[in-house]
Amino acid sequence: MKIKEVIKAKDLNEALLSLDKYRDKSKLIAGGTDIVIDLKHKKVLPEVLIDISDVEELSQIKIEESYVEIGAAVTFTKIEKSKKLDNRLKGLKEASRLVGSPQIRNLGTIGGNICNVSPAADTVPPLLALDSIAVVMSVEGKREVPLQELFLDKGKIDLKENELLHSIKFSKLQKNQALGFSKLGLRKALAISRIATSVCIEIDEDNRCKEIRIGSGALGKYGLREKSTEDFIRDKILDENFIEESARFLKSEIEKRLEGRSSKEFKSEAVMGTFKKAIREAIQLIKA
Amino acid sequence: MKEINLTVNGKKHRIKIDENMRLIDLLREKLNLLGTKEGCGEGECGACSIIMDGEVVTSCLVMAFQAESADIITIEGLEKEDGTLHPIQQAFLDEGATQCGFCTPGMILSAKALLDKNPRPTRVEIKEGISGNLCRCTGYNKIVDAIEKAAILLEKGGN
Ligand SMILES: Cc1cc2nc3c(=O)[nH]c(=O)nc-3n(C[C@H](O)[C@H](O)[C@H](O)COP(=O)(O)OP(=O)(O)OC[C@H]3O[C@@H](n4cnc5c(N)ncnc54)[C@H](O)[C@@H]3O)c2cc1C
Numbered sequence: 001m002k003i004k005e006v007i008k009a010k011d012l013n014e015a016l017l018s019l020d021k022y023r024d025k026s027k028l029i030a031g032g033t034d035i036v037i038d039l040k041h042k043k044v045l046p047e048v049l050i051d052i053s054d055v056e057e058l059s060q061i062k063i064e065e066s067y068v069e070i071g072a073a074v075t076f077t078k079i080e081k082s083k084k085l086d087n088r089l090k091g092l093k094e095a096s097r098l099v100g101s102p103q104i105r106n107l108g109t110i111g112g113n114i115c116n117v118s119p120a121a122d123t124v125p126p127l128l129a130l131d132s133i134a135v136v137m138s139v140e141g142k143r144e145v146p147l148q149e150l151f152l153d154k155g156k157i158d159l160k161e162n163e164l165l166h167s168i169k170f171s172k173l174q175k176n177q178a179l180g181f182s183k184l185g186l187r188k189a190l191a192i193s194r195i196a197t198s199v200c201i202e203i204d205e206d207n208r209c210k211e212i213r214i215g216s217g218a219l220g221k222y223g224l225r226e227k228s229t230e231d232f233i234r235d236k237i238l239d240e241n242f243i244e245e246s247a248r249f250l251k252s253e254i255e256k257r258l259e260g261r262s263s264k265e266f267k268s269e270a271v272m273g274t275f276k277k278a279i280r281e282a283i284q285l286i287k288a
Numbered sequence: 289m290k291e292i293n294l295t296v297n298g299k300k301h302r303i304k305i306d307e308n309m310r311l312i313d314l315l316r317e318k319l320n321l322l323g324t325k326e327g328c329g330e331g332e333c334g335a336c337s338i339i340m341d342g343e344v345v346t347s348c349l350v351m352a353f354q355a356e357s358a359d360i361i362t363i364e365g366l367e368k369e370d371g372t373l374h375p376i377q378q379a380f381l382d383e384g385a386t387q388c389g390f391c392t393p394g395m396i397l398s399a400k401a402l403l404d405k406n407p408r409p410t411r412v413e414i415k416e417g418i419s420g421n422l423c424r425c426t427g428y429n430k431i432v433d434a435i436e437k438a439a440i441l442l443e444k445g446g447n
């Protein structure tokens with residue numbers, strides 16, 4: 001490591017100004033759980049580190065009239081324990097609760113999880129299923145983009161040199177909507193087999209699916225929406241038979257995507273399990 | 289070089305650090321607190337665990353400059369000034385929960401962070417609380433026993 005300057009930002013303004021000044025010479029650090037390892041292996045070689053972990057404005061969970069906003073520097077522990085996030089958002093809390101270990105959850109942030117663009121970033125599938133908007137900020141101001149559009153490639157995020165992820169926004173869930181989550185493989189050592197699925201559904205009294213969004217992890221270069229499976233499920237009655245049928249449909253989609261990969265067989269089989277758990281959980285949350 | 293202020297085991301320090309230092313380096317090299325161990329250096333083993341502002345974290349993943357103004361507890365901060373062991377330390381000894389001892393400081397700090405928030409955890413909660421701490425020697429059962437015992441000692445009015 002050859003870092004020449006370190007800045008612990010006291011507020012958002014200082015973080016933005018420092019980032020604007022040092023641009024590609026600098027790297028942001030929040031929980032450090034990804035970047036400190038990258039520094040050790042010289043995968044990144046910044047001259048300047050800008051710490052945003054104590055920036056108050058980035059560390060808040062806000063519940064507004066129609067949407068929820070989670071600051072980029074909010075830790076997994078804070079999401080898991082938050083009383084502001086109600087039980088219909090269980091999928092997001094569950095994804096946070098199942099990360100690594102207490103130590104990692106106390107340090108790691110949702111913004112770091114997103115900006116590291118790992119295929120196995122656990123909070124990304126639920127955030128995609130929530131149709132989240134990323135709030136991006138620089139000294140020039142704020143812009144909002146769908147979260148999915150920030151992902152360019154594995155490890156590559158679509159942020160300019162002077163931009164940071166400010167927060168994540170998504171619509172509040174209504175009574176007939178809920179978010180479920182399921183993942184396979186708890187330890188980092190099993191990262192290759194770490195498949196995560198999150199399902200956000202809206203159903204009517206007859207159990208008919210009015211809307212569905214499925215986010216998946218470890219089934220592509222980064223977190224993805226399973227749109228053709230969503231189309232297959234929308235407007236159908238969600239009974240057990242149809243859930244099984246949907247799982248087989250998703251399986252065939254994954255088989256197509258992973259054609260030629262050694263992981264194809266295992267992953268396409270495993271995703272049926274995580275999908276069924278996640279959708280059943282969401283249905284249960286609505287009925288509870 | 290950069291100067292930072294922080295509190296370690298109740299004592300305030302003003303220390304010159306190298307920009308490339310991690311918190312574990314600061315504790316071991318600048319403050320000579322050798323109870324904090326480095327195992328994997330990648331967040332996997334928990335040997336470097338310390339308590340920072342009330343939460344247990346792996347000090348190998350925190351950069352030293354990030355600890356500006358932080359309140360830190362290391363294993364050296366647990367025993368009393370007269371040398372009396374902390375109830376969690378005593379319970380580890382009594383239950384034979386330490387063999388080679390490499391994991392013990394981190395294990396005890398994870399236990400402390402858990403018991404500070406949840407004074408009567410179930411065995412499942414204890415296992416979850418120490419899930420970020422690897423032990424190659426004990427097979428964990430005696431560690432869980434020790435933490436259960438420590439919870440009782442603490443409730444009876446230890447510190
Ligand atoms: C032992 C271990 C177990 C783990 N287990 C899991 C797991 O189960 N599930 C999982 O998903 N992850 C896991 N991780 C990975 C890691 O903890 C997460 O990805 C975490 O969310 C990273 O957040 P951070 O705040 O620590 O990021 P940092 O390491 O501080 O930053 C990561 C990257 O994002 C950039 N960045 C950070 N914040 C911003 C921002 N606001 N705007 C722009 N760029 C930013 C940084 O510059 C850096 O490039 C594990 C890691 C370890 C070491």
Ligand code: FES
Nearest residue numbers: 327328329334348
């Ligand atoms: S040395 Fe820090 S977790 Fe292993």
Ligand code: FES
Nearest residue numbers: 387391423424425
């Ligand atoms: S006692 Fe040896 S590693 Fe735990």
